[in-house]
Amino acid sequence: MFFLSRALRSALTLWAIVSVVFVATRLTGDPTYYLMPAEMPEQQRVELREKLGLNDDIATQYLRYGKALVRADFGRSFFSNRPVADLFFERVPNTLLLTIPAFLLSVAMGLCGGIWAALRHNSLFDRALTTATVVMQALPNFAVGIAAILIFSLSLRLLPSGGMGTWKHMVLPVITLALASSANIAHLVRSSMLEVLAQDYMRYARSKGLSPAVVVLKHGLRNAILPVLTILGLQFGGLVAGAVVTETVFAWPGVGRLVIDAVMKRDFAVLQFGILMFSTAIILANLVVDLAYGLLDPRVRGK
Amino acid sequence: MNQRELLRVENLRTYFYSQGRTVKAVEDVSFSVEQRSTVCLVGESGSGKSATAFSILNLIPKSLGRIVAGKVLFQGEDLLQISPKRHRALLGSDIAMIFQEPATALNPVYTVGEQIAEVLRAHRRCDARQARRQAKALLDRVGIPDAERRLDDYPHQLSGGMRQRAMIATAIACRPKLLIADEPTTALDATVQAQILCLLHDLQQETGMALMFITHDLSVVAEIADRVLVMYAGRVVEEGAVGQIFDAPRMPYTRGLLEARPSVHAGVSSRRLAAVSGNPPDLANLPDGCSFRPRCGYAGNGCDQSMPALETINEHSVRCFHWRQIGAFAPVPEAAL
Known part of the structure; x- marks a missing residue:
C-alpha cells in the first residue's frame, strides 16, 4: 500500500516535471537557428522544422511526445541524431565519478565536524565551524x-x-561539490547531536561504564543521525544540481555538461531526458531515505 | 574505618551554573552506606537528592555544573580521583544505577536485549551468544514473561513497569555491590510500584548488594530503609536509623514531611493533610542562617544568624538549634504511628 501510493505520487511528480519542461523548452526559441547557418533560405528552415516536427502546434507535439514516452522512446538529439538515452547514459559514469566521492566526502566531513563541534560545544572549534558552515x-x-x-x-x-x-583532475571539482553539502550536514549533525547529548539515555549509557566512543557513536550518533537522513536525500538532489554547475566550471564531460549544452543549443529531447533522469534520481534518493528510516528507527518500523 | 562500610561520601559539594548564577545543589553532604544495607535519601524535588546520586557516580554534565569539593570513597577508592578507565570499570559493574524514567533512560533505537548484553560484554569476558543467554536469564529473574521474545523488543514496545524491570535487569547484570536507585517507582502505577519494591528487596537478599534509594515517598522509606537521610536545600538536615526518624524525628522539616503523609488511621478523612507550608528556597540565593527558617514553625532565637551544624547523638544527626526543646514539647506526629 505504502509503495503503491508512493509510486503513484512519484509518477505524478515526474509527469508534472516533464510537462513543465516540455512547454518551457518550446517557449525558448527555434533550434533550427543552431542547426543551420542564419543565412540559409527560409524554405529550407521550414522543411527542417517540418522534419523535426516543430511546426505542429504545441498540444500535438506534447501528445506525440507522451505517446513515445509510454513506449520508452525518448527521442533523438537534433544534432547528433543519436538516441538521447545513449547520449545520457554514456556520460553517467563520468558524473558518478564526481558525485559519489563528493557525497561520501561531504557525509564524512559533515559527520566528523558536526560531532566534534557538539562534543566541544561553545569551544573555538565549534564557533569556527558554525561560522564556516554559514559561509x-x-x-x-x-x-x-x-x-x-x-x-x-x-x-x-x-x-x-x-x-x-x-x-588530480578530480580533486577540485569533488571538493567544490562536497563543500556546500558538507557544511549543511555538519550544521545539522551538530544541532541534532547537541540535542541527543542532553538526553537521559546518554547519561544512562555512561552510568553503565561504557567507553566514551561507544556512548557517543553507538548511543548518540544512531539517534542523532535520524533527522540528518532527511537532509541527506535533499543533499543528493543538491549534488545533482551542483554537478551541472561544477561540471561546467571544470569542463568535466558528465551529464551536467550534456544538459547545459542541450539548453544552450535548444536540443529539446536531450534536455527533457536529462531532467527526467535527474528528477527520477532525486525521487529514488528520497525513497531510499524513507526506507533507511524504517531500518534505523524501530519506532517508525512498527507503524 | 568501619569494616562493613562500602561507600563513604565526605563533604561533597556540587554546584550548577546557569545564567551567571551558582546553584548550590549539593552542599557539604557526608554519609556512608554499609554493605547489604539500604539507605534512603528523602527530600522534596530540588533538595539535591539526584544531584548527590549523580555526583557519587561522577556523572554531572560538564555543561551544567561541577563537583567542587569532597570525596566519594567506594571501598577506599575515591571515585572522583581515579582514572577514567578505572572509573568505567567500576560503573555498571560494582556500582550500578537505575533511573527515574525508564522511558527516556533506555535508548529508543536498541533492543532491550542489546542494552543488557552490552553491559555484560563491557565488564565480563563473554561473547555475544553468552551475553544474550545471560540477558535472557536476567529478564526471567526480574519477572518479565516470555523473556526470549522480549529480548528483541524495543523499549517503546514495553509497558512502564516492564521497562523499569528491564533497567533493573541491566543494573544487576554484573552483580553490583552498590545499587543506586533514583526514584525508580515514581513514574509507575501504585500496584506496579509495590511489585518493583518487592523485586528490589528480593534481589538485595539474593545478591547482598547495598541499596541507595532516592525517594520523596515516606511510605516506601518506612518499608525498605535501614538508615534515612533527609535532605533540604542541598544539605543533610537529619540522618538516622529508620526507627529513629519515624518515631522520634528531631528536625522540624522531617516532622513536616511525616505529617504530610496521607494515612488510613481513624478520623483522617475529615482532616486536611498538613503540608509543609511555603516553597523550597532558591538554591542560588539561600536565606541567611538556617535554610529551613522561612518555613519553620519553630524558628526562633539565632535561627537567622547562622546555619546550624549537624549534631550527632546516638548515631542520629540533626541540623537544628532547637531540636531538644521541640522534641520535648511536640508529640510524635500521628501519621508516623
Missing part, C-alpha cells in the same frame, strides 16, 4: 569553483583547472 552554505558552487581554480591552478599550479584524466 559555505551561502557561497554558490560556481564561485567556489572559480576561486579554487584561481588559487590552486593559476597561482599555485598544483592542480589542473579542468578536463578529465588523472585523479
Whole structure:
C-alpha cells in the first residue's frame, strides 16, 4: 500500500516535471537557428522544422511526445541524431565519478565536524565551524569553483583547472561539490547531536561504564543521525544540481555538461531526458531515505 | 574505618551554573552506606537528592555544573580521583544505577536485549551468544514473561513497569555491590510500584548488594530503609536509623514531611493533610542562617544568624538549634504511628 501510493505520487511528480519542461523548452526559441547557418533560405528552415516536427502546434507535439514516452522512446538529439538515452547514459559514469566521492566526502566531513563541534560545544572549534558552515552554505558552487581554480591552478599550479584524466583532475571539482553539502550536514549533525547529548539515555549509557566512543557513536550518533537522513536525500538532489554547475566550471564531460549544452543549443529531447533522469534520481534518493528510516528507527518500523 | 562500610561520601559539594548564577545543589553532604544495607535519601524535588546520586557516580554534565569539593570513597577508592578507565570499570559493574524514567533512560533505537548484553560484554569476558543467554536469564529473574521474545523488543514496545524491570535487569547484570536507585517507582502505577519494591528487596537478599534509594515517598522509606537521610536545600538536615526518624524525628522539616503523609488511621478523612507550608528556597540565593527558617514553625532565637551544624547523638544527626526543646514539647506526629 505504502509503495503503491508512493509510486503513484512519484509518477505524478515526474509527469508534472516533464510537462513543465516540455512547454518551457518550446517557449525558448527555434533550434533550427543552431542547426543551420542564419543565412540559409527560409524554405529550407521550414522543411527542417517540418522534419523535426516543430511546426505542429504545441498540444500535438506534447501528445506525440507522451505517446513515445509510454513506449520508452525518448527521442533523438537534433544534432547528433543519436538516441538521447545513449547520449545520457554514456556520460553517467563520468558524473558518478564526481558525485559519489563528493557525497561520501561531504557525509564524512559533515559527520566528523558536526560531532566534534557538539562534543566541544561553545569551544573555538565549534564557533569556527558554525561560522564556516554559514559561509559555505551561502557561497554558490560556481564561485567556489572559480576561486579554487584561481588559487590552486593559476597561482599555485598544483592542480589542473579542468578536463578529465588523472585523479588530480578530480580533486577540485569533488571538493567544490562536497563543500556546500558538507557544511549543511555538519550544521545539522551538530544541532541534532547537541540535542541527543542532553538526553537521559546518554547519561544512562555512561552510568553503565561504557567507553566514551561507544556512548557517543553507538548511543548518540544512531539517534542523532535520524533527522540528518532527511537532509541527506535533499543533499543528493543538491549534488545533482551542483554537478551541472561544477561540471561546467571544470569542463568535466558528465551529464551536467550534456544538459547545459542541450539548453544552450535548444536540443529539446536531450534536455527533457536529462531532467527526467535527474528528477527520477532525486525521487529514488528520497525513497531510499524513507526506507533507511524504517531500518534505523524501530519506532517508525512498527507503524 | 568501619569494616562493613562500602561507600563513604565526605563533604561533597556540587554546584550548577546557569545564567551567571551558582546553584548550590549539593552542599557539604557526608554519609556512608554499609554493605547489604539500604539507605534512603528523602527530600522534596530540588533538595539535591539526584544531584548527590549523580555526583557519587561522577556523572554531572560538564555543561551544567561541577563537583567542587569532597570525596566519594567506594571501598577506599575515591571515585572522583581515579582514572577514567578505572572509573568505567567500576560503573555498571560494582556500582550500578537505575533511573527515574525508564522511558527516556533506555535508548529508543536498541533492543532491550542489546542494552543488557552490552553491559555484560563491557565488564565480563563473554561473547555475544553468552551475553544474550545471560540477558535472557536476567529478564526471567526480574519477572518479565516470555523473556526470549522480549529480548528483541524495543523499549517503546514495553509497558512502564516492564521497562523499569528491564533497567533493573541491566543494573544487576554484573552483580553490583552498590545499587543506586533514583526514584525508580515514581513514574509507575501504585500496584506496579509495590511489585518493583518487592523485586528490589528480593534481589538485595539474593545478591547482598547495598541499596541507595532516592525517594520523596515516606511510605516506601518506612518499608525498605535501614538508615534515612533527609535532605533540604542541598544539605543533610537529619540522618538516622529508620526507627529513629519515624518515631522520634528531631528536625522540624522531617516532622513536616511525616505529617504530610496521607494515612488510613481513624478520623483522617475529615482532616486536611498538613503540608509543609511555603516553597523550597532558591538554591542560588539561600536565606541567611538556617535554610529551613522561612518555613519553620519553630524558628526562633539565632535561627537567622547562622546555619546550624549537624549534631550527632546516638548515631542520629540533626541540623537544628532547637531540636531538644521541640522534641520535648511536640508529640510524635500521628501519621508516623
